[in-house]
Amino acid sequence: MTTVSSERCAIPYAMTSKSVAELTIDRTPEAGEDVVEARCSGTWTVSAIAGLEGRVDALPWPRTGKVVIDATGIGALDTSGAWLLHRTTRNLEAQGVSVRVDGLRPEFASYVQLIASRSVQPGGVAPRVRPGLLAVVGQKAWASVQNARSFLAFVGEAFTILLRSIAQPRRIRFRAILHNIQSAGFDALPITGLLSFLMGIVIAYQGADQLQRFGANVFVADLVGIAMLRELSPLMTAIIVAGRSGSAYAAQIGTMKVTEEIDALRTVGVGPQELLVLPKMLALIVVLPLLTVYTDITGILGGMLMARTQLGLSFDVFLERLDSAIVMSTYLTGISKAPIFAMIIALVGCHRGFEAEGSADSVGRQTTIAVVQSIFLVIVADALFSVIFNRLDL
Amino acid sequence: MTDRATAANLVVEIDGISTHFGDAVVHDNISLSVRRGEVFALVGGSGCGKSTLLREVILLQAPTSGSIRVLGQEVVGLSDEQALPLRRRWGVMFERGALFSSLTVTENVGMVLHEHTRFSPRMIDEISAVKIALTGLPADAGPKYPNELSGGMRKRAALARALALDPELLFLDEPTAGLDPLSASGIDDLVRSLRDALGLTIVMATHDLDLLWRAADRVAVLGEHHIVGVGTMTELSQLSHPIVHEYFYGPRGRAAREQAWKQK
Numbered sequence: 123m124t125t126v127s128s129e130r131c132a133i134p135y136a137m138t139s140k141s142v143a144e145l146t147i148d149r150t151p152e153a154g155e156d157v158v159e160a161r162c163s164g165t166w167t168v169s170a171i172a173g174l175e176g177r178v179d180a181l182p183w184p185r186t187g188k189v190v191i192d193a194t195g196i197g198a199l200d201t202s203g204a205w206l207l208h209r210t211t212r213n214l215e216a217q218g219v220s221v222r223v224d225g226l227r228p229e230f231a232s233y234v235q236l237i238a239s240r241s242v243q244p245g246g247v248a249p250r251v252r253p254g255l256l257a258v259v260g261q262k263a264w265a266s267v268q269n270a271r272s273f274l275a276f277v278g279e280a281f282t283i284l285l286r287s288i289a290q291p292r293r294i295r296f297r298a299i300l301h302n303i304q305s306a307g308f309d310a311l312p313i314t315g316l317l318s319f320l321m322g323i324v325i326a327y328q329g330a331d332q333l334q335r336f337g338a339n340v341f342v343a344d345l346v347g348i349a350m351l352r353e354l355s356p357l358m359t360a361i362i363v364a365g366r367s368g369s370a371y372a373a374q375i376g377t378m379k380v381t382e383e384i385d386a387l388r389t390v391g392v393g394p395q396e397l398l399v400l401p402k403m404l405a406l407i408v409v410l411p412l413l414t415v416y417t418d419i420t421g422i423l424g425g426m427l428m429a430r431t432q433l434g435l436s437f438d439v440f441l442e443r444l445d446s447a448i449v450m451s452t453y454l455t456g457i458s459k460a461p462i463f464a465m466i467i468a469l470v471g472c473h474r475g476f477e478a479e480g481s482a483d484s485v486g487r488q489t490t491i492a493v494v495q496s497i498f499l500v501i502v503a504d505a506l507f508s509v510i511f512n513r514l515d516l
Numbered sequence: 517m518t519d520r521a522t523a524a525n526l527v528v529e530i531d532g533i534s535t536h537f538g539d540a541v542v543h544d545n546i547s548l549s550v551r552r553g554e555v556f557a558l559v560g561g562s563g564c565g566k567s568t569l570l571r572e573v574i575l576l577q578a579p580t581s582g583s584i585r586v587l588g589q590e591v592v593g594l595s596d597e598q599a600l601p602l603r604r605r606w607g608v609m610f611e612r613g614a615l616f617s618s619l620t621v622t623e624n625v626g627m628v629l630h631e632h633t634r635f636s637p638r639m640i641d642e643i644s645a646v647k648i649a650l651t652g653l654p655a656d657a658g659p660k661y662p663n664e665l666s667g668g669m670r671k672r673a674a675l676a677r678a679l680a681l682d683p684e685l686l687f688l689d690e691p692t693a694g695l696d697p698l699s700a701s702g703i704d705d706l707v708r709s710l711r712d713a714l715g716l717t718i719v720m721a722t723h724d725l726d727l728l729w730r731a732a733d734r735v736a737v738l739g740e741h742h743i744v745g746v747g748t749m750t751e752l753s754q755l756s757h758p759i760v761h762e763y764f765y766g767p768r769g770r771a772a773r774e775q776a777w778k779q780k
Contacts (some may be wrong), residue, residue: 168682172634200682205646236713238650480663481617
């Protein structure tokens with residue numbers, strides 16, 4: 123049954139040969155006449171008129187007088203072909219040429235009529251105007267002011283709800299917090315641990331080269347210990363968590379916003395902030411300092427391993443040196459940054475999610491912004507911490 | 517079906533289709549055919565597998581066994597590349613529209629033309645506008661994004677996209693689901709007028725009884741993994757099969773039928 127003939131019969135008008143659509147001007151008027159004769163032939167369907175479309179306007183159409191189009195040769199016509207024919211005649215008529223189409227099969231004529239009745243006026247819909255450079259700069263600047271304002275409002279709302287929840291502890295969703303602790307913290311253990319371990323190795327390796335020249339091998343413990351505990355481990359953990367969990371928060375809330383789930387929550391009397399933001403923020407505040415302690419340890423392990431292979435420093439000597447190099451405040455300054463980073467990541471991620479609207483595209487864009495912005499703010503906050511701790515002589 | 521003329525007149529031929537999801541049987545040896553130029557409807561309760569059957573016909577899902585021929589070509593087991601010429605000959609409208617949310621309505625329609633034709637951008641915009649007008653949308657809907665449209669307008673925009681390449685066969689999945697009665701009856705009229713004006717064959721999955729009475733030429737009722745009845749609405753309403761009976765003589769079925777009689 124897969125014969126070619128049955129395939130061909132499938133479309134009645136395709137039985138005619140699949141020739142390309144043509145429109146030619148047969149006869150230009152001689153002196154004293156003003157009738158131009160044109161002829162259509164071939165298959166006027168969406169797949170066959172592409173070539174003709176470009177040529178049709180370039181034909182030597184008259185500026186005045188009369189055009190007679192002989193459409194007997196049209197073997198097949200669909201709405202696209204009908205549009206092309208209609209557009210051609212309409213353009214001519216707009217120039218003041220009178221047009222007659224002859225010999226169009228009745229079923230095709232009804233097509234052209236249908237298209238003509240639904241036809242849209244050229245330029246009926248104004249194209250979108252592209253703003254100039256100055257306008258773009260202005261719009262961007264205004265958008266970032268708006269952004270900052272809405273973020274501040276969001277943070278304010280989050281803290282109001284936090285205070286309310288503390289006043290009424292029944293409203294805190296412990297189950298959601300535990301779930302977030304698992305997904306943002308426990309599940310992040312392998313990746314944060316591995317990266318911090320590698321970071322320890324890198325620092326020890328780079329330091330070893332320099333320290334060896336001065337015979338100060340043992341100070342590699344100071345280098346690794348202070349660098350990891352004070353700066354690198356909290357910063358790197360925050361960056362990884364921002365990429366891992368901040369993006370997830372933005373995507374989750376953004377999708378819920380697009381599918382109107384956020385509105386649904388509001389209508390059943392559950393505050394979306396209370397359900398979605400607070401547990402994430404609280405979980406991250408708990409989890410990020412813990413992760414930082416953990417990455418402190420793995421980072422130092424990495425450094426220790428490198429110190430032994432590269433500098434021949436035994437674990438005992440390293441740990442002994444570490445003990446005297448690290449004071450409590452070094453450890454605590456590192457850890458104390460983590461809750462602030464956690465708040466930044468959770469609030470930025472969630473806020474971006476709430477900013478999504480309408481489309482899948484918008485969710486993607488907001489997720490990107492969430493990650494970029496939270497990493498940016500984490501590093502800015504880290505710089506501020508450095509200044510503050512410096513002033514406090516910590 | 518040995519007669520070639522008859523075969524050529526059948527646009528969709530479903531032969532012995534069975535579908536299983538693990539142990540769950542959805543279809544058991546279903547056979548159906550759709551004739552050229554008719555509005556054919558698949559009906560049945562929720563979860564009876566009408567959308568699954570539709571998805572199998574349009575190559576989004578493979579049946580467990582059996583054969584489906586669309587426009588004379590076997591589609592079961594067809595690769596994406598082999599299916600391309602066939603896919604250009606049919607249009608699909610999904611239940612929730614499935615418009616690309618990052619594109620305007622005009623771009624949604626034009627995107628299909630951009631992919632498959634060599635028209636100039638101007639021609640594509642014009643054809644898109646014609647298609648949008650054909651589905652009864654106002655011209656100012658063109659530059660809007662899908663999330664700025666109402667549900668009924670979104671369905672019409674989805675229909676405009678399905679019509680972009682002048683298909684000969686149109687598949688509609690729940691064309692009136694989620695619409696208010698007024699918009700739904702607008703869709704009923706649209707389905708019929710498109711068939712009449714463009715000579716389309718339309719296959720739809722629906723459970724909207726009003727749409728069935730007003731627009732469908734023939735209807736197949738799915739139930740208990742089988743086809744329990746095929747025919748015009750009048751024929752079906754005389755069948756005694758319990759599922760068909762329940763379907764047509766339930767409270768809503770009766771109301772829709774009386775409404776349809778009144779209009780005749």
